[in-house]
Amino acid sequence: MPTRTLPPPPPPAYLRTWPDRQALLTDRGLALGELRRRHLGLHRLLLLWLCGLGGVIGWALLVLPIRFIDDKDPSGFLLGPILMVLGLAVLAPSVIGVALGIRHDRRLRRLTDAWAALDSHPASDARLRSPALSLVWLLSSLAVCTLGLWASFAAAAYAEPGRDTYADVILGMGAGLVLWLTGLLGGAKAVGHYRWALRRLGPAAPTATAARG
Numbered sequence: 001m002p003t004r005t006l007p008p009p010p011p012p013a014y015l016r017t018w019p020d021r022q023a024l025l026t027d028r029g030l031a032l033g034e035l036r037r038r039h040l041g042l043h044r045l046l047l048l049w050l051c052g053l054g055g056v057i058g059w060a061l062l063v064l065p066i067r068f069i070d071d072k073d074p075s076g077f078l079l080g081p082i083l084m085v086l087g088l089a090v091l092a093p094s095v096i097g098v099a100l101g102i103r104h105d106r107r108l109r110r111l112t113d114a115w116a117a118l119d120s121h122p123a124s125d126a127r128l129r130s131p132a133l134s135l136v137w138l139l140s141s142l143a144v145c146t147l148g149l150w151a152s153f154a155a156a157a158y159a160e161p162g163r164d165t166y167a168d169v170i171l172g173m174g175a176g177l178v179l180w181l182t183g184l185l186g187g188a189k190a191v192g193h194y195r196w197a198l199r200r201l202g203p204a205a206p207t208a209t210a211a212r213g
Contacts, residue, residue: 006038006107007031009114021119029124031115039108040133040193045140045186048101051094052144052182058091059174067167098185105189109196116200129197134190141186148179 007030010016018024038044064087065080116125155172 006111007034007115009111010118024119025121025124028115028118029121032112032125032128035108035112035115036128036130039105039112040130040137040189042133042136044101045137047097048182048186049144051097051101052178054090054094054097055178055182056175058087058089058094059178060171061087061090063087063167063171063174066170069167102185112196113200122201125201128201130193134193137186137190137193141183141190143183145180145183145187148176148181148183150176151179152176 010028010031016024018027061083064083068075068080116128152173153176155169155176
């Protein structure tokens with residue numbers, strides 16, 4: 001996502017021209033709401049999964065030449081280099097996309113901290129906790145991690161001589177590792193947001209029902 005579309009950082013103290021606190025809180029709330037959407041929006045989760053899928057496909061293409069070697073297929077001399085180039089062409093954008101996403105998240109966090117430090121408004125700041133979105137990120141990432149661990153374990157544990165080749169084991173373990181790393185990144189993001197909310201916003205206020213109880 002182009003960084004030029006992000007809300008700008010708040011102006012320094014000597015350039016602030018808000019006529020009153022309400023105007024400051026309004027601009028602060030709009031900026032923080034947009035930054036929260038950019039950070040935890042479902043589109044970011046889908047982009048992470050897309051990068052993970054690209055990593056799995058790229059790894060599969062890189063492993064195919066090993067299958068030709070296992071099968072002693074002479075066509076591997078021709079198709080092997082082509083498949084390796086295609087694999088790198090698919091894998092590289094996924095790695096770059098993940099790296100750019102991490103860098104983007106760091107900039108979002110810096111902007112969020114800068115806007116949040118301007119003032120405090122518990123009524124509107126409660127929305128920044130995003131418990132539902134954080135839970136979606138966490139649970140879906142745990143599912144992807146579990147799938148990746150299962151794929152890696154199954155590829156190594158259930159391989160049978162004569163039926164599964166080295167390429168099959170390498171493919172399963174590598175794809176599982178990519179899935180596990182994808183889920184780990186998503187889970188770390190959910191946990192990081194939860195820790196940020198505790199540090200910046202404090203514990204969530206108890207509900208009125210809980211208070212009466």
